[in-house]
Amino acid sequence: xxxxxxxxxxxxxxxxxxxxxxxxxxxxxxxxxxxxxxxxxxxxxxxxxxxxxxxxxxxxxxxxxxxxxxxxxxxxxxxxxxxxxxxxxxxxxxxxxxxxxxxxxxxxxxxxxxxxxxxxxxxxxxxxxxxxxxxxxxxxxxxxxxxxxxxxxxxxxxxxxxxxxxxxxxxxxxxxxxxxxxxxxxxxxxxxxxxxxxxxxxxxxxxxxxxxxxxxxxxxxxxxxxxxxxxxxxxxxx
Numbered sequence: 001x002x003x004x005x006x007x008x009x010x011x012x013x014x015x016x017x018x019x020x021x022x023x024x025x026x027x028x029x030x031x032x033x034x035x036x037x038x039x040x041x042x043x044x045x046x047x048x049x050x051x052x053x054x055x056x057x058x059x060x061x062x063x064x065x066x067x068x069x070x071x072x073x074x075x076x077x078x079x080x081x082x083x084x085x086x087x088x089x090x091x092x093x094x095x096x097x098x099x100x101x102x103x104x105x106x107x108x109x110x111x112x113x114x115x116x117x118x119x120x121x122x123x124x125x126x127x128x129x130x131x132x133x134x135x136x137x138x139x140x141x142x143x144x145x146x147x148x149x150x151x152x153x154x155x156x157x158x159x160x161x162x163x164x165x166x167x168x169x170x171x172x173x174x175x176x177x178x179x180x181x182x183x184x185x186x187x188x189x190x191x192x193x194x195x196x197x198x199x200x201x202x203x204x205x206x207x208x209x210x211x212x213x214x215x216x217x218x219x220x221x222x223x224x225x226x227x228x229x230x231x232x233x234x235x236x237x238x
Contacts, residue, residue: 037168041175045183046210047217048074052180067180075173 048070055066191199
């Protein structure tokens with residue numbers, strides 16, 4: 001029997017690629033907490049790069065000047081959006097918690113009224129079943145109360161995690177600044193230390209990513225505008 005070593009070498013290579021891919025994906029998810037701010041900064045830099053080039057071409061500014069001005073503008077917009085988003089989140093969370101407590105009280109009151117008005121002795125049920133019904137009602141109320149407590153605990157945990165979010169935000173902002181201002185230097189260093197084939201592939205993928213992000217951003221802006229028009233029309237209608 002002749003063993004085809006070429007076939008088995010291809011199979012082994014594909015299995016090895018699959019193994020490294022699985023390990024890479026696993027490590028990517030596990031280490032996301034460390035590199036996520038830099039990845040977000042890189043994605044944002046791809047989005048604001050056309051604005052920087054526009055300023056360089058239109059006003060004849062240097063790259064660092066254009067990058068700093070565009071960076072300040074984008075940072076102001078992001079801070080405004082985050083401020084409005086956090087304010088809306090806190091407001092909606094407080095309203096939800098107040099409504100949740102009201103719902104729990106109403107359900108508890110309705111259940112108490114229902115059990116008090118209902119004479120289970122007329123059903124001639126065994127005492128074990130009656131006790132089971134009463135205990136089930138108590139367990140239901142305890143579950144609802146526990147769920148409300150968990151919601152409050154989750155909100156407190158989110159509030160206590162704000163310092164960590166602030167640290168990640170600072171890292172992301174600093175990374176975005178250095179990527180925008182020193183992009184040419186970084187590209188030169190990559191071209192100097194990496195093979196030319198790798199540089200071409202990386203450049204090709206970055207162009208595809210930036211194009212996809214641009215299309216996604218346009219679609220999101222259109223969807224937000226359409227939703228705003230619909231909400232405005234409904235508000236005027238009512």
